[in-house]
Amino acid sequence: MANLFEKELQKESIFKDRDAISQHYFPKELPFREKQISEITKILAPSLKGKKPDNLFLYGKVGTGKTTVTFHVMKDLEEFTQKNQGKAVCNYINCRNHNSKYKVLIKAVKKFFPEKNFIGYSAGFIQEKLMDYCSKENQVILILDEIDKVKDLDELIYSLSRSNDEIEKGSISIIGISNNLMFKEKLDPRTKSSLCEKEMIFPPYNAEELRAILNSRVKLAFISGSVSDSAVNLAAAIAAQESGDARTAVMLLMRAGEIAENSASKKITDLEVQKAKKKVEEDIIFNMISTLPEQQQLVLKAIALLSMSTKGIKKITGQEEQGVLYSGEIYEKYKQLALSLKESVVSSRWYRQYINELEMYGLILTSASGPGIKGQTKLIKLGFPPEKINSILENQLNK
Ligand SMILES: Nc1ncnc2c1ncn2[C@@H]1O[C@H](COP(=O)(O)OP(=O)(O)OP(=O)(O)O)[C@@H](O)[C@H]1O
Ligand SMILES: [Mg+2]
Known part of the structure; x- marks a missing residue:
C-alpha cells in the first residue's frame, strides 16, 4: 500500500504558495500606502542622525495595513542601520500579549539584554x-x-517620556498603533499630547483597491488559471462593503481556496467565495470575541444568556420584539456572572462604556427605547445568534 503521506503530497493543489494568501504574510509591495510609508520614513529618519524622532500615533480600522506598513518601514530602517553602523533600533511589541506597563517594559528590555531575566524586578x-x-x-x-x-497606558507613556527627558544622549520614541477609533479620546490629555506628536490615519480600502491588492496576492499564491476574475471581484466587493479591510479580503480567498481544493473542479469561482464568506465571518467574530478583555466578555455573555432565555420585550402598544433586552437587566445579569466567577464588578459607568465598544465592534445593536416603552432606557440586541456567541465565550471564560 502506498505511503499515506506520499499519496497526500501527490495530490494536485491549486495553491502555488499558500503562505502568500495567508493574513500573516508580509507582501513586498504595499500599494495605496505609499503616502503613509513615506511619511513614517520621514518621521523616523532623524533617528539615523542621532536625534529623537517625534512620537507617532497610527490609527485606522482593522485590516487597513497599519501593522504591515510599520514592519515594512522598520525592515528598511534596520537594514540601513546595519549597513551604516547606525544606532537607531526598533523594538516591536504587540500589546495584546503584553497588556500592562510592567509587561511592556519587561518585553522591551529583553531585546537589549537577552541573557538576563528581569521578571520579579x-x-x-x-x-x-x-x-x-x-x-x-x-x-x-x-x-x-x-x-x-x-491597561495603565497613561503611566507607561508618562514615565517613558519623563525618562527620555532625563537622559543626555540617546532617546526613546513611541509609535502607538490602534484600530480602536474611540481610544484616543479616552486618554489623559497629557498622554494624548505626548503620544500624538504626529498622527496618521489609515483609511479603509475601496473595492477597486482591494481588487488590486488581491490580484497581486493571487498571482503569488495560486496556480495560474485557478481563480476567476469574477471571484476576485466578488471577494473585493464583499470586503469593501463590510469594512474596507484587506485582511477580510485575503481571508476570503484563502478560505475559498480551501473549499476549491476539496471540490472536483479545483477552481475558485463566485460560488466558492460565497461559501467562504460564512466561514470568514465566523473566523472574524471568533477572533474579535477572543481578544476582548475579560470584563467585556462577561457583559457579552450576559447578553447572550439573556437573549436565549428571554421571550422579548412587550411594548405598551402590545407589540413584542424578539431578542431585545433592557440595558438594566443586562447589567444585573453581568453582576451575577462576575460574582459567580469571582471577578471584580465594574461600575455602571464602565458598563455603559463596554456597551458602546461592543456596539462599535458590531457585536450588538443598540437603540433608545423610544415610543411604546415607559421611561428612557437603552435597548440592546445581539448582532449574532446567541448560541454561537455563547459557545465561543464558554471556551474563553473557562480558560
Ligand atoms: N496595501 C496593501 N497591500 C497588500 N496587502 C495589504 C495591504 N494592506 C493590508 N494588506 C494585507 O492585509 C492584511 C491585514 O493588514 P494589517 O495586519 O497590516 O492590518 P492592520 O491595520 O494592522 O489591522 P488590525 O487593526 O486588525 O491590526 C495583511 O495580510 C496584509 O498583508
Ligand atoms: Mg495590526
Missing part, C-alpha cells in the same frame, strides 16, 4: 535598565501595536 529598575541602553547613544523606537490593550 520592580518596574522602576527595569525602566532604568532600558534607559541605560538608550543613553549609550541609541535612538530606540518602541513600537506598541494594539496600544489600546495596555
Whole structure:
C-alpha cells in the first residue's frame, strides 16, 4: 500500500504558495500606502542622525495595513542601520500579549539584554535598565501595536517620556498603533499630547483597491488559471462593503481556496467565495470575541444568556420584539456572572462604556427605547445568534 503521506503530497493543489494568501504574510509591495510609508520614513529618519524622532500615533480600522506598513518601514530602517553602523533600533511589541506597563517594559528590555531575566524586578529598575541602553547613544523606537490593550497606558507613556527627558544622549520614541477609533479620546490629555506628536490615519480600502491588492496576492499564491476574475471581484466587493479591510479580503480567498481544493473542479469561482464568506465571518467574530478583555466578555455573555432565555420585550402598544433586552437587566445579569466567577464588578459607568465598544465592534445593536416603552432606557440586541456567541465565550471564560 502506498505511503499515506506520499499519496497526500501527490495530490494536485491549486495553491502555488499558500503562505502568500495567508493574513500573516508580509507582501513586498504595499500599494495605496505609499503616502503613509513615506511619511513614517520621514518621521523616523532623524533617528539615523542621532536625534529623537517625534512620537507617532497610527490609527485606522482593522485590516487597513497599519501593522504591515510599520514592519515594512522598520525592515528598511534596520537594514540601513546595519549597513551604516547606525544606532537607531526598533523594538516591536504587540500589546495584546503584553497588556500592562510592567509587561511592556519587561518585553522591551529583553531585546537589549537577552541573557538576563528581569521578571520579579520592580518596574522602576527595569525602566532604568532600558534607559541605560538608550543613553549609550541609541535612538530606540518602541513600537506598541494594539496600544489600546495596555491597561495603565497613561503611566507607561508618562514615565517613558519623563525618562527620555532625563537622559543626555540617546532617546526613546513611541509609535502607538490602534484600530480602536474611540481610544484616543479616552486618554489623559497629557498622554494624548505626548503620544500624538504626529498622527496618521489609515483609511479603509475601496473595492477597486482591494481588487488590486488581491490580484497581486493571487498571482503569488495560486496556480495560474485557478481563480476567476469574477471571484476576485466578488471577494473585493464583499470586503469593501463590510469594512474596507484587506485582511477580510485575503481571508476570503484563502478560505475559498480551501473549499476549491476539496471540490472536483479545483477552481475558485463566485460560488466558492460565497461559501467562504460564512466561514470568514465566523473566523472574524471568533477572533474579535477572543481578544476582548475579560470584563467585556462577561457583559457579552450576559447578553447572550439573556437573549436565549428571554421571550422579548412587550411594548405598551402590545407589540413584542424578539431578542431585545433592557440595558438594566443586562447589567444585573453581568453582576451575577462576575460574582459567580469571582471577578471584580465594574461600575455602571464602565458598563455603559463596554456597551458602546461592543456596539462599535458590531457585536450588538443598540437603540433608545423610544415610543411604546415607559421611561428612557437603552435597548440592546445581539448582532449574532446567541448560541454561537455563547459557545465561543464558554471556551474563553473557562480558560
Ligand atoms: N496595501 C496593501 N497591500 C497588500 N496587502 C495589504 C495591504 N494592506 C493590508 N494588506 C494585507 O492585509 C492584511 C491585514 O493588514 P494589517 O495586519 O497590516 O492590518 P492592520 O491595520 O494592522 O489591522 P488590525 O487593526 O486588525 O491590526 C495583511 O495580510 C496584509 O498583508
Ligand atoms: Mg495590526
